[in-house]
Amino acid sequence: MNLNKEEVIALLKNVQDPELKRSIVALGMLKEVSVGQDSVHLDLEMTTADPVIRQSIETQIRATLQGKYGAALKADIHVHKAAAKGPVQGPTAQSGIQHVVAVASGKGGVGKTTVAVNLALALAQQGHKVGLMDGDIYGPNVPLMLGVPSGKKPLVGEDQKIIPMEAFGVGMISMGILVPADQPMAWRGPMLHSAIQQFLQQVAWGELDFLIVDLPPGTGDVQLSLVQSVSLSGAVIVTTPQEVALMDVRKGIAMFQKTNVPLLGVIENMTGEIFGSGGGRKAAEQYGVPFLGEIGLNAKIREGGDCGKPIVIAEPQSAAARAFHEAARLMKNSLASAAAKV
Numbered sequence: 001m002n003l004n005k006e007e008v009i010a011l012l013k014n015v016q017d018p019e020l021k022r023s024i025v026a027l028g029m030l031k032e033v034s035v036g037q038d039s040v041h042l043d044l045e046m047t048t049a050d051p052v053i054r055q056s057i058e059t060q061i062r063a064t065l066q067g068k069y070g071a072a073l074k075a076d077i078h079v080h081k082a083a084a085k086g087p088v089q090g091p092t093a094q095s096g097i098q099h100v101v102a103v104a105s106g107k108g109g110v111g112k113t114t115v116a117v118n119l120a121l122a123l124a125q126q127g128h129k130v131g132l133m134d135g136d137i138y139g140p141n142v143p144l145m146l147g148v149p150s151g152k153k154p155l156v157g158e159d160q161k162i163i164p165m166e167a168f169g170v171g172m173i174s175m176g177i178l179v180p181a182d183q184p185m186a187w188r189g190p191m192l193h194s195a196i197q198q199f200l201q202q203v204a205w206g207e208l209d210f211l212i213v214d215l216p217p218g219t220g221d222v223q224l225s226l227v228q229s230v231s232l233s234g235a236v237i238v239t240t241p242q243e244v245a246l247m248d249v250r251k252g253i254a255m256f257q258k259t260n261v262p263l264l265g266v267i268e269n270m271t272g273e274i275f276g277s278g279g280g281r282k283a284a285e286q287y288g289v290p291f292l293g294e295i296g297l298n299a300k301i302r303e304g305g306d307c308g309k310p311i312v313i314a315e316p317q318s319a320a321a322r323a324f325h326e327a328a329r330l331m332k333n334s335l336a337s338a339a340a341k342v
């Protein structure tokens with residue numbers, strides 16, 4: 001048998017994590033590969049102890065390798081559980097930034113941007129220095145929700161760093177203010193992977209207690225590469241209340257668990273008569289993640305987003321604004337316990 005380590009690694013790129021549908025190589029699970037005469041030894045690291053997932057991955061590995069080298073190939077697979085630790089070591093944010101927190105969801109349109117914006121503003125009202133980074137490169141909505149006109153260009157400082165746009169005391173950066181709205185989206189494609197790095201490294205964030213990152217919908221390649229390119233302090237998952245949303249929450253949670261990012265909590269958004277209530281709390285309990293509260297389905301929240309005056313600013317005494325404040329407090333508690341575990 002003519003075994004070659006590089007070829008084995010290339011083959012293993014076809015083996016996917018069954019939940020995330022992403023290659024085990026891209027997910028960083030493959031820690032070591034060594035090849036013998038007619039055997040391959042693999043060392044895998046997983047953040048989950050779920051035997052079904054483990055079994056699926058092992059079965060795929062054997063099928064892939066034996067499909068190529070024949071049934072006589074011996075695959076010696078050693079799996080160990082990753083120690084619970086902080087996020088994967090990606091490039092860190094600037095030294096002045098205490099916490100980078102992602103706001104994500106398994107599915108689109110559940111209110112991530114609304115939550116990210118209002119959470120950021122609530123944290124600022126609670127006396128923190130806060131930045132808001134629009135990680136949605138293709139569909140940047142943060143400027144609209146904060147009432148920053150798209151034609152308004154940010155200034156560049158002496159050190160060539162972009163100065164974040166200021167809205168209601170929060171510094172904000174978004175592709176929506178860097179690229180004119182009439183530019184074709186395809187233009188942004190090649191910049192995608194570097195954009196997040198630039199948002200982190202080449203923006204003059206200054207001293208921040210929190211940098212909130214609004215992620216695009218879903219758990220695909222884009223999200224994963226974003227998550228892996230930053231050392232996140234944690235993630236907040238947004239979901240709608242329906243029972244069917246549980247699967248989406250699971251996907252959202254899995255993405256962070258597999259990249260070792262602490263889950264700070266689940267927020268249920270659009271709670272009320274139309275979509276019901278309880279799904280977010282249930283999902284949080286089921287997956288062992290703190291529940292950060294419910295935000296009602298409320299026309300004023302949508303209007304606030306549309307007219308660039310988020311509810312936390314427009315109606316600070318409303319039930320919705322209070323719910324965002326409470327979610328912000330619970331999120332800080334989660335950050336403190338996540339830090340204590342490291």
Ligand SMILES: Nc1ncnc2c1ncn2[C@@H]1O[C@H](COP(=O)(O)OP(=O)(O)OP(=O)(O)O)[C@@H](O)[C@H]1O
Nearest residue numbers: 108109110111112113114217296297298301302305
């Ligand atoms: N609690 C709420 N009550 C009423 N409308 C809401 C609420 N939350 C969000 N919306 C509205 O729902 C729409 C989608 O919200 P938003 O853009 O925040 O979702 P998203 O998850 O960021 O979407 P995408 O996946 O496209 O990024 C917006 O028009 C927003 O104003």
Ligand SMILES: [Mg+2]
Nearest residue numbers: 112113136141
């Ligand atoms: Mg959004």
